[in-house]
Every structure is written in C-alpha cells, then in structure tokens.
Amino acid sequence: MILVMASTGMFGRPVVEGLAKRGLPVRATGRSEKGLATLDAPGAELIPADMDDPSSLLKLMNGVDKVLVNAPMDDQKEVREKNVIEAMIRSGNGAKIVLLTGGVLHDDALGAAGLATEKLMRSSGLPWTVVGPQTVMETNFKPFRELIQSESMLMSCVGAAKVGFVALDNVTDAFIAVLESNNDAHVGCEYVITGPEAVTFDDVATAATEALDRRIIYQDMPRDEFRKLMVTEAGFSESDVDIEVMCHLDAFRAGKAARTTDDFTRLTGKKSKSVREWWIDNANYFLST
Ligand SMILES: NC(=O)c1ccc[n+]([C@@H]2O[C@H](COP(=O)([O-])OP(=O)(O)OC[C@H]3O[C@@H](n4cnc5c(N)ncnc54)[C@H](OP(=O)(O)O)[C@@H]3O)[C@@H](O)[C@H]2O)c1
Structure with a gap:
C-alpha cells in the first residue's frame, strides 16, 4: 500500500490519480x-x-510499505513532515520514505526546514529516497494569466538568471516511477527533477510569444518593488510572501536553480518537456477567459 500525504495538492493529486489508474494500491489523505x-x-x-495532529496519523500507516512525505510550503512544513516521519517510526512497519523536497538549494528558512526533515529521515532507520522537483513551470507561469491577457507581459525580479524549470506532469511521472518500483533500486538515492534546459525569463517570453501567437515581453523589476507588488496586487500576506515567493526568486537570481539533470530520463526512459513545449501544451489556459 502506498500512502500519499497532501493528496489533494499540486503534487499529491496527480500522483494519487496516476497510481490508482495503474491499479496500484494507494491511500490518499488530506484534512477533509x-x-x-x-x-x-x-x-x-x-x-x-x-x-498538525500527530495522533491522527498513526491510523494511516496500517499495511503501508511506502509513504510520499509531502507538506505545503509554509512555515509549518518542517513540523508536519516531522509528524509524518515520527508516525512512520512509531508504527514499526518499516515503510520506505519517499521525500518530496525542493530541488533548489536554498540558503534560507525553506532550506533550513528541508535540511531538518532530511536529517530526521536519515536518522530514522527507515529506507528512503529523495525526489526534488527543481521548480515547476505551473507555479512559475500560470499566475501570469491575467497579466498576459491584459498587458501581454510576464514580470519578475530575477534579471537574466537561468532556471531549469520542470513540467508538473514530468514530476508526477518521476514520483510514480519511484513509488511503483518493487525493489530497492531507489533506496538511498537522491533525484533532482529538472527540464531539459535552463532558460531566462526572456526565453520564457519568447516561448510564450510563439505559443500564443502574440508578442509577450518580460518586465524585470527591482526586487523590493516586486515584493511590494506581490503584497498589494497578488494577495500574498507580509508573513507569507518571503517563504512562498521571494526566497524562490532570490535563489533563481543567485543561479541556484540553473541545474539540469538527466534524472527524469533515468527514472522514466522519457525526455523531459521543454519550456517551449509546455507553452504550446498550455496555450489555451492563457488564451481562454
Ligand atoms: N512549486 C514548486 O515548484 C516546488 C518545487 C519543489 C518542491 N516543492 C515543495 O512541494 C511541497 C508541496 O507544495 P505546495 O505548496 O504546492 O503544497 P500543496 O500540495 O498545494 O499543499 C496542499 C495539500 O496539503 C494538504 N494539507 C494542508 N495542510 C494539511 C494538514 N495540516 N494536514 C494534512 N494535509 C494538509 C491539503 O489538503 P487539505 O487542505 O484537504 O487538508 C492539500 O492536499 C512544498 O513543501 C514545496 O516546498 C514545490
């Protein structure tokens, strides 16, 4: 039985649905x-x-042999992941940890939370695999739908930094490959799932221009002005904006998301999707109202 945490979220949902459609035994969980x-x-x-309630987690572990450990990206991430791993240890069933982590190395609060979870995972005595999606195209590009429709524009504060964006369906396939494997081939392995190339936001605007058949430009902004916009216009609170947005963009600007790996191909035997292919596949999302 494969247990998937945060099953209705961005990563959890397609993994649960993909495992179920393959006929694999899967247990999905969330709060409601x-x-x-x-x-x-x-x-x-x-x-x-x-x-957030460790006593509710033990019942999830009955008969489970793999757990996708995943929690939302907020200031409770470390505590929630700790609660899940501790429930796995308490259950005594020796299930494998498949940890969803950030593929970008952060030197900030998000990085510290990730390191704490990995430390607990390594000392747990349980077999583990780490899978880190570098940074997903859906979370980076879909929020620009309104701005593209009204101003034909993408906006950020990362200058000409290159980023190896990865498509969500590639991340899903990578997790399914690890979770459906019935041997120890992935135990002790760390995978970073990236797209095939690292590109700038100007390159992203070019891909959008081609896919939408309309000129899209990239507007680069000073960091603090961009942060202010995220609070006043995009609806992020002062307490969430740094962990949910700015620490990612700071890492991009510092070149920490420029890696490309062949881990996706090694896991699935397929080629990862390029930014250009992603924009073609998702053109209707940006064109429809
Ligand atoms: N975006 C990226 O590019 C990227 C890249 C690499 C790694 N990551 C990492 O991916 C992880 C997931 O990211 P996300 O922000 O997109 O999260 P998410 O998957 O959207 O999180 C929401 C999910 O968590 C569940 N949930 C929330 N609070 C819960 C609780 N207290 N107990 C049980 N379930 C709870 C929600 O279900 P209910 O509301 O029904 O409870 C829902 O299923 C984060 O740790 C992030 O750092 C993201």
Whole structure:
C-alpha cells in the first residue's frame, strides 16, 4: 500500500490519480473528506487526517510499505513532515520514505526546514529516497494569466538568471516511477527533477510569444518593488510572501536553480518537456477567459 500525504495538492493529486489508474494500491489523505472525494482515483482508500495532529496519523500507516512525505510550503512544513516521519517510526512497519523536497538549494528558512526533515529521515532507520522537483513551470507561469491577457507581459525580479524549470506532469511521472518500483533500486538515492534546459525569463517570453501567437515581453523589476507588488496586487500576506515567493526568486537570481539533470530520463526512459513545449501544451489556459 502506498500512502500519499497532501493528496489533494499540486503534487499529491496527480500522483494519487496516476497510481490508482495503474491499479496500484494507494491511500490518499488530506484534512477533509470533501476534498478527498474530488480525487479521480478509482479504488483508492480515502482517509482524512491532520498533519498538525500527530495522533491522527498513526491510523494511516496500517499495511503501508511506502509513504510520499509531502507538506505545503509554509512555515509549518518542517513540523508536519516531522509528524509524518515520527508516525512512520512509531508504527514499526518499516515503510520506505519517499521525500518530496525542493530541488533548489536554498540558503534560507525553506532550506533550513528541508535540511531538518532530511536529517530526521536519515536518522530514522527507515529506507528512503529523495525526489526534488527543481521548480515547476505551473507555479512559475500560470499566475501570469491575467497579466498576459491584459498587458501581454510576464514580470519578475530575477534579471537574466537561468532556471531549469520542470513540467508538473514530468514530476508526477518521476514520483510514480519511484513509488511503483518493487525493489530497492531507489533506496538511498537522491533525484533532482529538472527540464531539459535552463532558460531566462526572456526565453520564457519568447516561448510564450510563439505559443500564443502574440508578442509577450518580460518586465524585470527591482526586487523590493516586486515584493511590494506581490503584497498589494497578488494577495500574498507580509508573513507569507518571503517563504512562498521571494526566497524562490532570490535563489533563481543567485543561479541556484540553473541545474539540469538527466534524472527524469533515468527514472522514466522519457525526455523531459521543454519550456517551449509546455507553452504550446498550455496555450489555451492563457488564451481562454
Ligand atoms: N512549486 C514548486 O515548484 C516546488 C518545487 C519543489 C518542491 N516543492 C515543495 O512541494 C511541497 C508541496 O507544495 P505546495 O505548496 O504546492 O503544497 P500543496 O500540495 O498545494 O499543499 C496542499 C495539500 O496539503 C494538504 N494539507 C494542508 N495542510 C494539511 C494538514 N495540516 N494536514 C494534512 N494535509 C494538509 C491539503 O489538503 P487539505 O487542505 O484537504 O487538508 C492539500 O492536499 C512544498 O513543501 C514545496 O516546498 C514545490
């Protein structure tokens, strides 16, 4: 039985649905029954539990042999991941940890949270695999839909930094490859899932221009002005904007997301999707109102 934490979220949902469609035994969890009922995952077990309430987690572990450890990207990430790993240890069933981590090396609060979880994972005595999506195209480009429609523009504060963006469906396939494997081939391995190339935001604007058949430009902004806009216009609170947005862009600007690896191909035998291919696949999302 494969247990997927944060099953209704960006990464969890397609992994649960993909495992279920392959006929693999999967248990999905999140806080609400209503949220879990939205999964298109025939045969999956749906069990609500709260990562903030350690006593609710033990029941998830019955008969489980792999757990995708995943928690939302906020200031509770470290505590929630710790609660899940500790419930795995308490259950005594020796299940494998498949840890969803950041593929970008952060020198900040998010980086510290990731390191703390990895330290606990390594000292747990449980077999583990780490899979780090570098930075996902969906979270980087989809928020620009309105700006593209009204101003034909993408905006950020990363200058000409190169980023090896990865498509969400490639990340999903990488997780499924690790989770469906029935041997120890991935134990002790760390994978960083990236796209095939590192590109600048000007390159992203060129890909968008081609896919949408309309000139899209990249507007680079001073960091602090961009941060202010995220609070006043994009709806991020002062307490969330640094961990949810700025620490990622700071890492991009410092060149920490420029890596490309062949880990996706090694895991799946397929080629990863380029930024250009992603924009073609997602053109309708940006063109429709
Ligand atoms: N975006 C990227 O490019 C990227 C790249 C690499 C790594 N990451 C990492 O990916 C992880 C997931 O990212 P995300 O922000 O997109 O999260 P997310 O998957 O959207 O998180 C939401 C999910 O968490 C569940 N959840 C929230 N609080 C919970 C709780 N207390 N107990 C149980 N379930 C709870 C939600 O279900 P309910 O609301 O129903 O409870 C929902 O399923 C983060 O740790 C992030 O650092 C992201």
